Every structure is written in C-alpha cells, then in structure tokens.
Amino acid sequence: MKYRPEIDGLRALAVIPVILFHAGFHIFSGGFVGVDVFFVISGYLITSIILVEMEQGRFSLVNFYERRARRIMPVLFFVMAACFPFAWLYLMPVDMKDFIQSILAVSTFSSNILFWLESDYFDTAAELKPLLHTWSLAVEEQYYIFFPLFLMFTWRMGKTWIVTVLFVVFLLSLALGGWGSYKMSTAAFYLLPMRGWELLIGVFAAFYLSRHTPNAAYIGLNNVLSLSGLALICFAIFAYDESIPFPGLYALVPTVGTVLIIVFAQQGTLVNRILSQKIFVGIGLISYSAYLWHQPIFAFVKYRSFTDPSAGLMLSLCLGVLVLAYLSWRFVEKPFRNKSAYSRRFVFTFTGVTTSIFLIGGSLLNLSDGFKSREIYAQLKVGEYQPDNRELGAESWSQLRALSGDAEYGVDNNAFDTTLWFDDTDPRVRLLIVGNSHSKDIFNVLTSSGQTMEQFQIARFGSEIFNLDKRLFDSPNYGVADVIMFVSQYKTQDIEVFGSVIEQVIEDGKRVSLVKNIYEFEEFGHRTYADFLFNLLLQNEGAENITASDIQKVNNKHFQQFQHRDPGQFRKQLNSKIDDITMKYKQVIVLDRMDYVCDRSKEVCYAITESYQKLFYDYGHHTLQGARFFGSRIERVNWLGAL
Numbered sequence: 001m002k003y004r005p006e007i008d009g010l011r012a013l014a015v016i017p018v019i020l021f022h023a024g025f026h027i028f029s030g031g032f033v034g035v036d037v038f039f040v041i042s043g044y045l046i047t048s049i050i051l052v053e054m055e056q057g058r059f060s061l062v063n064f065y066e067r068r069a070r071r072i073m074p075v076l077f078f079v080m081a082a083c084f085p086f087a088w089l090y091l092m093p094v095d096m097k098d099f100i101q102s103i104l105a106v107s108t109f110s111s112n113i114l115f116w117l118e119s120d121y122f123d124t125a126a127e128l129k130p131l132l133h134t135w136s137l138a139v140e141e142q143y144y145i146f147f148p149l150f151l152m153f154t155w156r157m158g159k160t161w162i163v164t165v166l167f168v169v170f171l172l173s174l175a176l177g178g179w180g181s182y183k184m185s186t187a188a189f190y191l192l193p194m195r196g197w198e199l200l201i202g203v204f205a206a207f208y209l210s211r212h213t214p215n216a217a218y219i220g221l222n223n224v225l226s227l228s229g230l231a232l233i234c235f236a237i238f239a240y241d242e243s244i245p246f247p248g249l250y251a252l253v254p255t256v257g258t259v260l261i262i263v264f265a266q267q268g269t270l271v272n273r274i275l276s277q278k279i280f281v282g283i284g285l286i287s288y289s290a291y292l293w294h295q296p297i298f299a300f301v302k303y304r305s306f307t308d309p310s311a312g313l314m315l316s317l318c319l320g321v322l323v324l325a326y327l328s329w330r331f332v333e334k335p336f337r338n339k340s341a342y343s344r345r346f347v348f349t350f351t352g353v354t355t356s357i358f359l360i361g362g363s364l365l366n367l368s369d370g371f372k373s374r375e376i377y378a379q380l381k382v383g384e385y386q387p388d389n390r391e392l393g394a395e396s397w398s399q400l401r402a403l404s405g406d407a408e409y410g411v412d413n414n415a416f417d418t419t420l421w422f423d424d425t426d427p428r429v430r431l432l433i434v435g436n437s438h439s440k441d442i443f444n445v446l447t448s449s450g451q452t453m454e455q456f457q458i459a460r461f462g463s464e465i466f467n468l469d470k471r472l473f474d475s476p477n478y479g480v481a482d483v484i485m486f487v488s489q490y491k492t493q494d495i496e497v498f499g500s501v502i503e504q505v506i507e508d509g510k511r512v513s514l515v516k517n518i519y520e521f522e523e524f525g526h527r528t529y530a531d532f533l534f535n536l537l538l539q540n541e542g543a544e545n546i547t548a549s550d551i552q553k554v555n556n557k558h559f560q561q562f563q564h565r566d567p568g569q570f571r572k573q574l575n576s577k578i579d580d581i582t583m584k585y586k587q588v589i590v591l592d593r594m595d596y597v598c599d600r601s602k603e604v605c606y607a608i609t610e611s612y613q614k615l616f617y618d619y620g621h622h623t624l625q626g627a628r629f630f631g632s633r634i635e636r637v638n639w640l641g642a643l
Contacts, residue, residue, distance in 0.1 A: 008284030009275025030240025043202025181248030229260025448631025
C-alpha cells in the first residue's frame with residue numbers, strides 16, 4: 001500500500017482536538033470527535049492492507065495480529081506501567097480499586113464495557129480516570145476480532161456481495177447508535193454495536209479506492225469535496241459540545257468529513273498540501289503515543305488539584321504530552337515495529353507474558369479494597385471526616401438496598417419499585433417519590449425525620465423523568481399513592497415530557513409535588529467544595545486547632561457561593577423552564593431543597609458538621625449523615641407543610 005503523508009496529517013487533525021478538549025480549552029468543545037476521525041482512518045488503513053493481501057492470496061491471520069500487536073501493545077503496556085506509581089501515591093481507595101479494575105479491562109480489551117458500566121464519558125468524575133481513553137482501543141480491537149474472519153470466509157462471494165452485507169450492518173449499527181444516543185447514551189458512546197458503523201465508513205473508502213484510481217482531471221472537484229470534508233470536521237470540533245446526543249447521527253458530520261478527505265484529498269489538492277506539511281505529519285506519526293499519554297497526565301494533575309488547573313499549566317502539559325509521545329514513539333513504538341530487531345516469537349511472547357502479569361497482578365491487587373492503609377488515605381482520616389466521596393456515595397444507597405434486599409438497588413430499573421411498599425390499613429398519607437438519584441436523597445431525608453414519618457408513608461420509584469412510562473403508572477405504589485413527588489436534577493429531555501406526565505398524575509386524581517433542582521456547589525473531580533475548604537483548614541490550622549467557628553466559616557463560604565455564583569446560562573434556562581411548568585400547573589406544590597440546606601438568617605449552607613461529617617459527597621447529593629442532618633432540618637423549617 002502506497003504511503004499517504006496526508007493520512008498522518010489527518011491523524012494530527014484528530015489527536016490535537018482530543019487533547020485540547022480534555023485539557024479544558026472550551027473553544028475545542030467538540031474535540032472529542034477526534035476519536036471518530038481515528039475510527040474512520042483505522043477502518044480505511046487496515047482494510048486497505050487486508051484487501052491487497054487478499055487479492056495477492058497471502059493474507060494470514062497470524063501476520064495480521066502480529067502487526068496489531070507490534071502497533072498497539074508495547075507502548076500501551078509502557079503507559080499502563082507508568083501510571084501505577086502515580087495511582088498508588090494519589091488515588092483514594094475506591095478510585096484505586098477502579099484503576100486496578102481498569103488495568104484488568106485494558107489488558108483484555110474490554111475497558112469500553114467497564115467504563116460503560118461505571119460512568120458517562122462526559123461526567124466530571126470520568127475525566128479523572130487515568131485509563132478512560134482506552135475505551136476506543138477496546139472498540140477497535142473487538143471489531144478486528146470479527147472483521148478479518150468475515151473477509152476470509154466471504155472472500156469467494158465477491159466484493160459486491162461483501163460490500164452489500166457490510167452496508168446492511170452499517171445501516172443497522174447507525175440506526176442503533178442513533179436510537180441509543182437518546183435512549184441509552186452511555187452505551188451508545190462506548191459499545192461496538194453502536195460505534196461499528198464509523199469503522200465501516202473507512203472500510204467502504206478502502207473498497208472504493210481499491211477499484212478507483214484518483215483522476216487528476218477532476219482536481220477541481222477533488223478540491224471542493226476534500227475542503228468540504230475538512231470543513232465538516234472543523235465544524236464538529238468547534239460547534240459540538242457535551243450537550244448533543246452523541247454519537248448517533250451527529251457523528252456523521254466528522255466521519256463523512258474524514259472519508260471525503262481520505263477519498264478526495266489526492267495529490268495536488270489544497271487539503272493534501274496542508275495535511276502533508278511536516279508539522280502535521282510529525283504529530284500524526286506520534287499521535288497514538290500522544291493519545292495514550294494525554295489522559296493519565298491530565299487525570300492525575302486534576303486529581304491532585306483542588307482547583308481547576310490554569311490554562312497555562314494545561315497548555316504546558318499538552319506540550320509535555322507531545323514530548324513524551326515523541327520519546328515513546330522513538331524508543332518504544334518504532335523499535336517494536338522493526339521485524340529485524342524483534343521477531344514474531346518475541347512479540348507474541350512479550351505480549352502474552354506482559355498481559356499475564358497485568359491480569360494476575362491486577363486480580364491479586366483487586367482483592368485489596370483499594371489499599372486503605374496507604375498514607376494518602378490515613379493522613380486525611382481526621383475525626384469523622386471521610387475523604388473518599390465515592391465510598392460515601394455508595395453508602396448513601398445502603399438504606400434502600402437493605403429495605404429492598406437488593407444489593408444492586410440503584411437509580412432506576414429496580415424490580416422492588418414495582419412491588420407494593422404501602423400498607424393499605426395505615427392511615428398516614430401515602431407519598432411516592434419519583435426520580436433519579438436525587439430521589440434517593442429525599443427518601444433518605446424524609447425517612448430520617450421522625451415527625452415526617454408520623455404523617456407519611458414513603459415509597460420510591462427510581463427513574464429519569466423522560467423515561468417514565470406505564471411501569472410507573474401501572475405500579476401498585478402509584479395506584480394507591482396520595483401524593484406523587486418528583487425529584488431530580490432535571491435535564492432538557494425531562495422538561496420536554498414533564499407537562500404530559502404531570503397532567504397524567506392530576507387526571508389520576510393525585511396531588512403533585514415538584515422539588516426544584518438543587519443548587520450545584522463547586523466540586524473538583526471527586527472532591528467537594530467542603531473538602532477544599534476543610535483541607536485548607538487542616539493545612540493552615542492543624543487538626544488539633546480547628547474550632548466550631550472554623551466549621552461555621554466553611555458553611556458560610558457555601559452560603560456565599562450559593563448567593564453569588566453564576567450557575568451558567570444553560571442551567572439558568574433550565575431552571576426558568578421548570579418555573580414555567582410550575583406556573584402553568586397551579587395545583588403543583590413546589591418545594592426547594594435549598595430551604596433546608598441553607599439558613600439565610602445565619603448566612604450558612606450546611607455542608608459539614610462540627611464533628612467533620614460531610615453532608616454532600618459531590619455537587620448536591622446527600623451523604624447518609626447529611627440525610628440524617630437534613631432530616632432534622634426539614635422539621636425546623638416545616639419543609640413539607642404545604643403537603
């Protein structure tokens with residue numbers, strides 16, 4: 001296959017926006033589409049090589065996987081090993097346990113499945129996972145388990161038949177991805193069935209160019225189409241952001257743009273000349289190493305910082321990534337691709353042995369529960385202060401898990417929610433709380449209040465508002481409930497359906513309560529604003545010198561932030577739409593959680609107690625201790641008085 005320098009330039013166009021997006025430069029708000037560009041390039045290059053070998057009758061699975069091992073494994077293993085000392089030094093126990101599990105998943109090219117089960121790619125906490133970016137490698141390697149085998153078994157059927165079958169798969173994958181980006185957004189982002197169509201676009205480019213030689217007579221048309229492709233990629237990089245349902249149909253913009261460049265940016269075109277410049281080709285050559293290094297470097301720096309790293313620091317880190325990328329390309333990637341230096345047997349043996357070390361070592365380390373004896377954890381255990389917010393978050397589900405008998409009881413799709421919790425013979429008001437993880441918090445708060453429990457029976461139905469359907473309306477708790485209380489951190493999709501949901505509840509003769517969005521206090525990855533302020537106290541005063549007035553100041557700071565922090569235009573618009581709903585449906589009882597979180601007369605928003613118990617484990621979810629604290633607060637402020 002003839003070398004095309006513009007393809008390396010295209011790799012640079014893919015990796016630079018990804019790095020700058022993860023570095024937090026908002027102008028590159030859609031920089032994550034660089035991964036989609038990589039998928040198309042990969043589909044094109046690897047299929048082109050396979051087609052040449054197939055046509056010459058010399059394709060071998062062993063040779064194919066040898067090339068993949070030489071290309072992927074050495075530098076991947078090197079980066080994984082380099083991450084471990086920093087994980088040991090910096091990560092809290094729950095995060096350390098997650099890191100070890102990610103080592104296991106990366107070693108088996110299943111990290112996309114692990115991260116799908118753990119979090120949304122765009123969550124603040126997700127960006128602190130050192131190996132989060134390896135999900136894309138997993139998607140590719142899973143794809144390349146099946147694709148060469150498919151070509152081997154169908155080659156005799158002819159290219160037309162093969163392309164037809166692949167086109168049907170492409171349409172199914174695209175349709176599934178489009179549906180999933182709205183209904184199962186995390187799965188759509190991470191999983192092969194909803195991403196495979198992007199690699200297939202590159203496959204189709206390879207099949208097309210295997211039959212059609214670029215024609216210099218069409219240089220004008222090639223210029224227009226390749227420039228259009230460049231414009232599409234740039235549009236996605238600068239116009240997209242985390243709010244769009246992605247990948248789905250939106251991913252067609254950067255992927256179609258990529259294939260237009262691959263097919264039409266032939267020699268003599270402007271795009272070819274631009275992407276063939278030495279600086280782009282050079283970055284393209286080290287792009288794989290740059291992609292591997294950037295996420296762990298950014299993650300560890302952000303994890304250690306209680307404030308957002310400055311633009312200057314992040315830009316310096318970006319340059320550092322490129323330096324490390326060059327070194328690992330020069331001394332790890334490049335040597336392993338040299339067959340005269342390292343034989344096939346050595347490459348396969350090295351891959352097998354190193355993978356085994358990571359798997360066996362990771363499995364043993366996974367039994368450690370995150371090494372809680374490490375100094376980073378022990379030195380922060382002051383009084384009842386719990387530094388590990390992930391642990392506090394898990395603990396906040398303990399009451400509902402004990403009640404349901406389901407250790408996996410969570411945000412939604414709980415079988416227990418469709419059973420009857422209420423006692424028909426009990427005269428207390430039957431209150432059904434409906435919503436996502438915030439409805440868990442309100443359940444914990446209300447059930448922690450003796451006064452409330454004298455007046456109400458409490459049940460919960462876990463669901464995002466936009467996903468409410470007959471499972472709620474046909475459930476036995478809904479059937480006998482007197483009051484339906486909606487609690488969530490409402491999203492745009494919720495607002496779109498909220499009116500019809502409220503109308504249904506009113507039509508069913510039930511009272512409706514809507515709990516407004518809780519104010520989002522600042523957070524720093526897995527650390528809360530209270531962590532930030534409390535750690536300043538530890539550094540400045542020492543644990544033995546902290547007084548009740550110091551804790552009062554921490555809560556004062558939360559009040560000041562609540563009073564003066566700009567929630568951002570998007571959040572303002574969303575809150576305004578919620579207000580519009582409450583104005584339209586006058587019979588809806590509106591409750592504001594900040595009425596019990598804050599005491600305006602004392603100018604405090606309660607976030608930590610005098611015994612150093614945190615009341616939030618992130619921007620606005622209550623810890624179990626917080627729920628108990630706020631359980632007494634709702635009695636004092638008569639929070640449920642309107643009910």
